Amino acid sequence: MISSILAGVKSSRLKLGGKxxxxxxxxxxxxxxxxxxxxxxxxxxxxxSAAYETLTLTENIKKQPLEDELNRLQNQLRLxxxxxxxxxxxxxxxxxxxxxxxxxxxxxDAGSMEAIRQKLENYYSTQLVPEIEEKTAEAQDPNVYxxxxxxQTILQFLYLASNNKPLEMKQEVLGAGDGSLYSGMHVQxxxxxxxxxxxxxISDIYFIDSRSGYIFYSLKKYPDFGTNLFTxxxxxxxxxxxFRRAISEPSRTAVLFSDMxxxxxxxxxxxxxxxxxxxxxxxxxxxxxxxxxxxxLDRLMxxxxxxxxxxGTGISSFIIGSDRIYRSNDPELLAGKAQYIKExxxxxxxxxxxxxxxxxxxxxxxxxxxxxxxxxxxxxxSGQGKYTTPWGKRAMCTYTPVIRPGFNWILVTQVLxxxxxxxxxxxxxxxVIAGLVLLLAGILISYVISRNFVLRIxxxxxxxxxxxxxxxxxxxxxxxGDEIDRAYTAVHELKERxxxxxxxxxxxxxxxxxxxxxGGDENDIMGISLNKLRESMxxxxxxxxxxxxxxxxRNWTAQGxxxxxxxxxxxxxxxxxxxxxxxxxxxxxxNANQGGFFLLEDNPDEGQYLNLISAYxxxxxxxxQKKIMVGEGLAGNCVQEKQTIYLRDIPKxxxxxxxxxxxxxxxxxxxxxxxxxxxxxxxVEIASFNEFSKHEIEFVEKVAESIASTIVTVRLHExxxxxxxxxxxxxxxxxxxxxxxxxxxEELKATQEEMARIRKDxxxxxxxxxxxxxxxxxxxxxxxxxLSKEKSLLDALLNNVPESIYFKDLQSxxxxxxxSMLKLFRLEKAEDLLGKSDFxxxxxxxxxxxxxxxxxxxRTGKAMVDKIEKEVLPDGRVNYVNTTKMPLRDEQDKIIGxxxxxxxxxxxxxMQHEIEKNKATIEQKEEEIKKLQDEIRELKNKLKKx
Numbered sequence: 028m029i030s031s032i033l034a035g036v037k038s039s040r041l042k043l044g045g046k047x048x049x050x051x052x053x054x055x056x057x058x059x060x061x062x063x064x065x066x067x068x069x070x071x072x073x074x075x076s077a078a079y080e081t082l083t084l085t086e087n088i089k090k091q092p093l094e095d096e097l098n099r100l101q102n103q104l105r106l107x108x109x110x111x112x113x114x115x116x117x118x119x120x121x122x123x124x125x126x127x128x129x130x131x132x133x134x135x136d137a138g139s140m141e142a143i144r145q146k147l148e149n150y151y152s153t154q155l156v157p158e159i160e161e162k163t164a165e166a167q168d169p170n171v172y173x174x175x176x177x178x179q180t181i182l183q184f185l186y187l188a189s190n191n192k193p194l195e196m197k198q199e200v201l202g203a204g205d206g207s208l209y210s211g212m213h214v215q216x217x218x219x220x221x222x223x224x225x226x227x228x229i230s231d232i233y234f235i236d237s238r239s240g241y242i243f244y245s246l247k248k249y250p251d252f253g254t255n256l257f258t259x260x261x262x263x264x265x266x267x268x269x270f271r272r273a274i275s276e277p278s279r280t281a282v283l284f285s286d287m288x289x290x291x292x293x294x295x296x297x298x299x300x301x302x303x304x305x306x307x308x309x310x311x312x313x314x315x316x317x318x319x320x321x322x323x324l325d326r327l328m329x330x331x332x333x334x335x336x337x338x339g340t341g342i343s344s345f346i347i348g349s350d351r352i353y354r355s356n357d358p359e360l361l362a363g364k365a366q367y368i369k370e371x372x373x374x375x376x377x378x379x380x381x382x383x384x385x386x387x388x389x390x391x392x393x394x395x396x397x398x399x400x401x402x403x404x405x406x407x408x409s410g411q412g413k414y415t416t417p418w419g420k421r422a423m424c425t426y427t428p429v430i431r432p433g434f435n436w437i438l439v440t441q442v443l444x445x446x447x448x449x450x451x452x453x454x455x456x457x458x459v460i461a462g463l464v465l466l467l468a469g470i471l472i473s474y475v476i477s478r479n480f481v482l483r484i485x486x487x488x489x490x491x492x493x494x495x496x497x498x499x500x501x502x503x504x505x506x507x508g509d510e511i512d513r514a515y516t517a518v519h520e521l522k523e524r525x526x527x528x529x530x531x532x533x534x535x536x537x538x539x540x541x542x543x544x545x546g547g548d549e550n551d552i553m554g555i556s557l558n559k560l561r562e563s564m565x566x567x568x569x570x571x572x573x574x575x576x577x578x579x580x581r582n583w584t585a586q587g588x589x590x591x592x593x594x595x596x597x598x599x600x601x602x603x604x605x606x607x608x609x610x611x612x613x614x615x616x617x618n619a620n621q622g623g624f625f626l627l628e629d630n631p632d633e634g635q636y637l638n639l640i641s642a643y644x645x646x647x648x649x650x651x652q653k654k655i656m657v658g659e660g661l662a663g664n665c666v667q668e669k670q671t672i673y674l675r676d677i678p679k680x681x682x683x684x685x686x687x688x689x690x691x692x693x694x695x696x697x698x699x700x701x702x703x704x705x706x707x708x709x710x711v712e713i714a715s716f717n718e719f720s721k722h723e724i725e726f727v728e729k730v731a732e733s734i735a736s737t738i739v740t741v742r743l744h745e746x747x748x749x750x751x752x753x754x755x756x757x758x759x760x761x762x763x764x765x766x767x768x769x770x771x772x773e774e775l776k777a778t779q780e781e782m783a784r785i786r787k788d789x790x791x792x793x794x795x796x797x798x799x800x801x802x803x804x805x806x807x808x809x810x811x812x813x814l815s816k817e818k819s820l821l822d823a824l825l826n827n828v829p830e831s832i833y834f835k836d837l838q839s840x841x842x843x844x845x846x847s848m849l850k851l852f853r854l855e856k857a858e859d860l861l862g863k864s865d866f867x868x869x870x871x872x873x874x875x876x877x878x879x880x881x882x883x884x885x886r887t888g889k890a891m892v893d894k895i896e897k898e899v900l901p902d903g904r905v906n907y908v909n910t911t912k913m914p915l916r917d918e919q920d921k922i923i924g925x926x927x928x929x930x931x932x933x934x935x936x937x938m939q940h941e942i943e944k945n946k947a948t949i950e951q952k953e954e955e956i957k958k959l960q961d962e963i964r965e966l967k968n969k970l971k972k973x
Contacts, residue, residue, distance in 0.1 A: 052466070052470050056466055059462035059465060059466060060462075062458065062462070063455060063458040063459060063462060066454060066455075066458055067451055067454065067455045067458070070450065070451045070454050071448060071451045074447050074448060074450055074451055075423065075447060078423055078442055078447040079411055079423065079425065081342065081442075082342065082411070082423065082424065082425040082440045082441070082442060083411070083425050083440075085342050085344065085440050086344070086425045086426075086427055086438065086440040089327070089328060089344045089438060089440060090427060090429070090438050092327050093324075093327050093346075093429060093438065094429070096323070096327055097284075097429075097431060100229075100301055100317060100319060101282045101284075101301060103227055103229075103317075104282050104301050104302075104303055104315065104317050105280060105282055105303060107223070107315065107317075108303050108304075108305055108315050112219070113305075113315070114305065114307075116212075116215075116216040116219075116220070116234075117234055117305050117312075117313060117315070118307070118312070119212045119215075119216075120209065120212050120213070120216065120234060120243060120244045121234070121236055121243060121312065121313060122963070123207070123208040123209035123211075123212045124178070124182075124209055124236070124241065124243035124244075125236075126208065126209075126960075126963075127178060127181055127182075127207065127209050128177055128178065128181070130207040130208055130209065130967075131205065131206045131207055131971075132181050132185065132203075132205045132206075132207040132209070132210075133205060134185075134189060134203070134204065134205050137184065137189070140177065140180070143180060143181065143184045144180055144184075146184060146188050146189070147173070147180055147183055147184045147187070147188045148169065148173060149188070150187060150188035151169040151172055151173060152169045155169075155172070155187075155194065155250065155294070156168075156169045156172075158194070158294065159294055162294070162383075162387055163383060164383070171260065172250055172260060174254070174255075174259060174260070176254075176255060176259070178241060178253060179241075179253040179254050179255065179259065180253075181253075182243070182252060182253030183250070183252060183253050185203035185205055185210070186200055186203060186248045186252065186253075187248060187250070187252070189203060190203075194248075194249070194294065195247075197247065197248035197249075198217075198221060198246050198247045198248060200248070201213065201214045201217050201218065202214040202217075206971065208963070208967050208970075211970065213244075217246075220232055220246055221246060224246055228319075228323060229317050229318070229319065230247075230296075230298055230317075230318045230319055230320040230323070231245055231246045231247045231249070231298070231317075231318035232244075232245065232246050232315065232316070232317060232318070233245045233266070233314075233315070233316040233318065234305075234313060234315060235256065235270050235313050235314045235315075235316060236312075236313050237274045237304070237311050237312060237313045237314060238312070238313075239255065239257070240255045240256045240257030240258070240259075240267075240270075241253065241254070241255050241256075242254055242256065249294065249295045250294065250295070251264075251266065251295070256270050256271070264288055265285040265286055265287075265288035265299070265300060266285070266288060266300055266316065266318075268285055269283055269284070269285035269300045269301075269302040269316065269433060270302055270314050270316060272302070272433070273302040273303055273304055273314045273316075274304055274311055274313075274314055276304070279304050279306055279311065280303070281303065282301055282302070282303045283301070283302050283303070283432055283433055284299065284300070284301055284431040284432055284433035284434055285299055285300040285301075285302070285433045285434065286299060286348060286354075286433060286434040287299045287321065287348065287354045287391070287392055287434075288300070289391075289392045296320045296321065296322070296389075297320065297321045297354075297389070297391040297392045298318045298319055298320045298321060299318075299319055299321075299354075299434065300316050300317065300318055300319070301316065301317045301319070302314050302315070302316040302317075303315060321354065321355055321356065321389075321391040321392075324346055324354065324355040325355050325356050325361060328343075328344045328345055328346070328355055328358065341442050341443060341446040342440060342441070342442045343358030343359070343362075343440070343441060343442075344358065344438065344439065344440045344441075345357060345358055345439055345441075346429070346436050346437065346438055346439070347395075347396060347401075347436070347437050347439060348434065348435070348436055348437070349404075349405060349434075349435045349436075349437070350395070351395045351396045351397070351398055351400065351401075352392055352393070352394070352395040353390050353391055353392065353393070353394045353395065353396075354391060354392070354436055355391060356389060356390050356391055357390040357394055357417075359418070360384075360388070360389075360390055364388050368384070368388065370418065380393055380394070394417050395417070396414065396416070396417060396439075397414060397415060400412075400414040401414070401424075401426045401437055401439065403426075404426050404427070404428050404437040405435075407428050407430065408428070409425070409426065409427040409428070410425070410426055411423075411424065411425040411426070412424065412426075413444065416441075416443075420443055420444075420445070421443070421444040421445075422441045422442065422443050422444060423441065423442055423443075423444050423447060424439050424440060424441035424442075425439075425440050426438065426439045426440070528553055528554075528557060532557070543558050543561065580722045583722075583726075584722060584725075584726050584729075587616055587726055587730070588726070588729060588730065588733070590612065590616070591609070591612065591613070591730050591733060591734075592733060594608050594609060594612055595609070595733055595734065595737040599737055599740060599741050599744070600741065600744060602626070602640065602738075602741055602745075603640055603641065605737070605741065606624040606626070606640050606641035607624070607641040607643070609624060609641075609711075609734060610622045610623065610624040610641050610642070610643045610711065611643045613711065613713065613727070613730065614643050614713065617713065617715065617719070617723055617727070618715070618717065619713050619714065619715035619717075620644065620693065620714055620715050620716055621642075621643070621644040621693065621713070621714040621715075622642070622643045622644075622711070622712060622713045622714070623639055623641070623642045623643075623711075623712040624639070624640055624641040624642070624709070624711060625637040625638060625639050625640070625655065625662060625709050625710040625711075625712065626638050626640050626708070626709040626738070627657075627666060627701075627707055627708055627709050627710075633656070634656070634657070635656075635657045635666075636654050636655060636656045636657060637654065637655040637656075637657070637662055637663060637666065637709070637710055638653075638654055639653040639654075639655075661674075661696070661698055662698055662710050662712055665698045665699075665700050665710055666700060666707050666710060669700055669702060669705065669707060670700070671697070671698065671699050671700065671724065671727075671728060672696075672697075672698040673695070673696070673697050673698075673719065673724060674695065674696040675694065675695040675696075675718050675719075676694065676695075693714035693715055693716055694715065694716045694717065694718065695714070695715050695716075695717065695718045695719055696712070696713075696714050697712075697713045697714075697715075697719050697724060697727060698710060698711070698712045698713075699711050699713075699724075699727045699728055699731045700731065701731050701732075701734050701735040701738060702731065702732065702735055703732060703735035703736050703739060706735070706739075707735075708734075708735045708738040708739060709734075709735070709738060711727065711731055711734070713727070779797065824845070825843070825844070825845040825846060826845070826846050827846075828845055828847060829847055829931075830845070830847065830928050830929065830930045830931075831844070831845060831847055831848050831851060831908070831928065831929040831930075832844065832845040832847075832848075832926075832927075832928045833845070833848060833926065833927060833928075833929075834915060834924065834925075834926040835864075835881060835915075835924050835925050835926070836923070836924040837885060837922075837923065837924055838864070839864050839865065839877075839878050839881045839882070839925070840862050840863060840864050841860055841861060841862065841863055841864070842861070842862075842924065844857075844860060848860065851900075852868055852900070853902075864878070865877045865878060866878070868900075868901075869898055869899060869900065869901075870899045870901075872897070872899060873896065873897060873898050873899055876896075877896065880894075880912065881912060881925045884912055884913070884914050884925050885914065885922055885924070885925060888914050888922060889914075890911070890912065890913040890914070891910070891911065891912045891913075891927075892911045893909055893910075893911060894909070894910050894911070895907060895908070895909055895910075895932065895936065896908050896910050896929070905933075906931055906933050907931070907932050907933045907935075907936040907937075908929040908930060908931055908932060908933075909929065909930045909932045910927060910928070910929045910930075911927055911928055912925055912926070912927035913925065913926060913927065
């Protein structure tokens with residue numbers, strides 16, 4: 028903003044006084060804006076922090092009653108289920124329900140099942156379904172809710188269709204008046220259960236048969252009453268889910284929860300469930316389910332603080348599920364239903380959902396928040412943040428998970444952001460008004476100050492003009508001793524100093540770097556800078572000279588490497604020619620005198636040694652046969668150490684150095700290993716009457732790496748050529764064998780043709796026979812391939828099958844068997860079992876009958892199938908196996924032994940024994956149940972008579 032003010036002042040045509048006034052006014056305005064912004068941001072941060080603290084406090088206040096209520100319901104269900112009166116009611120109603128079809132359940136106007144079914148269909152078609160369609164605005168098919176199940180039909184007819192009470196009042200029907208035992212039990216227990224549910228804030232109570240899945244009792248008699256939760260219309264509901272989980276729970280006292288469900292929209296209010304099992308002895312006979320409607324959650328959320336009602340703090344709480352759908356009603360709805368429904372058209376929700384909410388005046392299981400809201404809650408973490416409400420407003424909120432086995436809810440406490448920031452807007456308005464007043468006062472003050480300041484600046488301007496255009500100054504200002512007077516003096520001194528600097532700069536441009544800029548002291552920045560410029564120019568000259576030398580060395584090295592790369596790419600199939608070209612060019616390029624090229628060879632008897640394969644001296648090749656062992660002399664030591672050796676100033680009488688060369692003693696000697704990735708392939712030895720420079724040594728080392736790579740490549744080529752030659756010889760041998768085979772086939776063919784000529788009268792038959800032989804040969808080949816495949820399959824079967832598979836000879840000795848038999852007998856090797864019989868592995872009780880069975884199969888050729896055998900192993904283990912044995916035949920269909928498979932059925936046999944032991948107990952229990960049924964019938968007849 029400051030740059031914008033200065034740019035505006037610069038581009039304007041005002042005089043200096045006006046510009047100074049504009050700058051001062053702008054700075055004052057900017058200060059006021061910063062003050063307003065800082066105050067507003069501080070107030071905003073304070074308001075937001077206070078809001079989050081209040082939200083967190085409110086969240087803690089709301090969460091504890093919710094947790095207490097869930098724990099209360101859990102304990103209440105556990106106490107209710109263990110109550111003896113509940114057990115009596117559950118058992119009596121369950122037994123009466125199971126006997127319902129054989130009982131007297133008919134009414135005067137419905138004396139047959141067909142009449143009952145017809146009346147129930149009429150009830151759904153004329154009363155229940157139209158009510159659902161009115162509240163959901165969707166067409167419904169009555170047949171979806173109906174069932175051919177007789178028990179469901181009877182119960183729903185007696186307690187739904189046979190009375191005129193509205194659906195929400197069906198719970199007041201104590202008995203159906205049909206005279207059945209179930210109706211009598213219902214009259215006895217319904218008042219008590221209604222009172223219990225009302226006192227403990229339970230919406231509905233379900234009794235469910237674990238064996239059949241029927242809801243054989245419920246308080247409110249909704250359309251799910253009498254249905255089968257295993258196979259009926261509500262089998263996929265949360266009610267069915269929590270029931271199934273309860274009867275499958277290992278802990279018989281566990282209480283399980285379900286998420287919110289809306290089975291029949293508009294008819295059954297949204298609710299969640301708690302379930303636990305009912306046992307009789309150690310046997311589960313059913314489950315008790317508490318249904319809790321969403322209104323109980325609304326009561327706990329205490330929505331009277333909503334801002335829409337015009338009362339309270341504007342803070343509200345509600346519950347959503349992990350799918351981000353409301354599990355309690357929107358606090359705004361309960362704060363003002365009429366206004367909320369009126370504004371539904373402005374919500375960011377589909378029109379159909381808005382219509383359903385408007386008709387039912389309920390947002391539970393209908394309204395949802397954005398999917399990306401409250402991300403940490405899915406991880407079980409509490410948090411705070413902002414999100415957009417379904418009606419499009421930004422809200423600040425805190426959220427915390429409420430988790431139970433069966434659901435993962437999120438308790439959200441929120442307040443509209445506009446409510447939190449209302450004090451901020453008021454503060455900003457007050458600061459703006461005060462700022463405008465201060466701005467007017469500042470403009471007047473800045474005008475007075477700028478007028479005096481401009482007069483003083485004009486004189487300095489004249490002095491600067493004389494400096495730029497070399498004009499004489501027209502008088503000097505009256506000395507005042509203040510900052511502006513000192514500024515004028517400084518400008519005058521600057522003028523003289525600039526003249527001296529211009530003269531010095533001219534000498535520098537002419538290349539005269541021998542003189543320094545004189546005058547000034549340690550604070551003379553201009554003089555110090557000019558002298559530094561001179562020193563920098565001197566240093567640049569030196570660097571240019573060094574850079575030129577380095578470039579020459581770099582170009583020499585690059586040219587050399589390129590030259591030797593070309594040499595190495597040529598003649599890389601002839602090691603002697605390659606080595607000679609390398610050592611020759613290397614000596615010439617370095618201006619050396621002598622050189623030798625050694626290859627590292629390996630002798631099985633003597634070990635590794637260096638072999639001189641090329642030597643070069645004074646433009647002529649020395650054909651020397653020389654070997655140097657590794658570690659011997661300088662060259663051998665170079666191989667052993669894998670490092671370059673460089674000697675200089677060698678004494679004239681120092682002639683015993685084993686460098687691999689004869690002649691005069693050189694002044695310097697360079698021995699470089701041919702190394703690639705720490706692998707030594709040889710040595711290059713160079714002697715010269717001149718000393719080698721550092722860059723020449725480095726150049727030779729780089730070239731040595733390329734030479735080593737080429738040597739490895741050449742040796743690979745030689746090995747490849749040798750392998751190709753061997754492969755060629757083998758191919759020729761195979762071709763020769765094929766030619767002999769072809770000649771044999773031709774001779775066979777000629778023989779067959781001769782036989783055909785002899786049998787002229789049977790030419791056609793012989794032709795057919797040959798074709799038949801060809802087909803037979805093809806089949807034989809296929810059979811051999813199939814036999815090989817079957818063998819591999821058999822091996823795979825025997826190595827992996829858990830059952831015992833075995834093959835035996837005529838003396839019932841094992842000749843082949845599966846790997847599982849080694850585990851059975853706890854043997855490590857197949858040889859330990861091969862050739863042995865059952866007498867060696869089992870006791871006499873099993874071995875003798877098994878042997879006789881196998882000998883009988885050998886004699887008769889008849890198989891033995893699915894025989895249960897008892898096996899007693901030497902270590903005392905007892906197994907029961909299901910055994911099948913068959914005769915083993917050769918290609919001539921002759922019996923040469925037996926084979927069989929035995930499957931371990933010990934668990935099954937033990938279970939059969941256990942079943943036989945329990946059979947008597949079950950028969951006794953059935954007899955007792957039969958007697959109890961007779962007693963119940965007698966009691967029923969007495970009740971009818973009374």
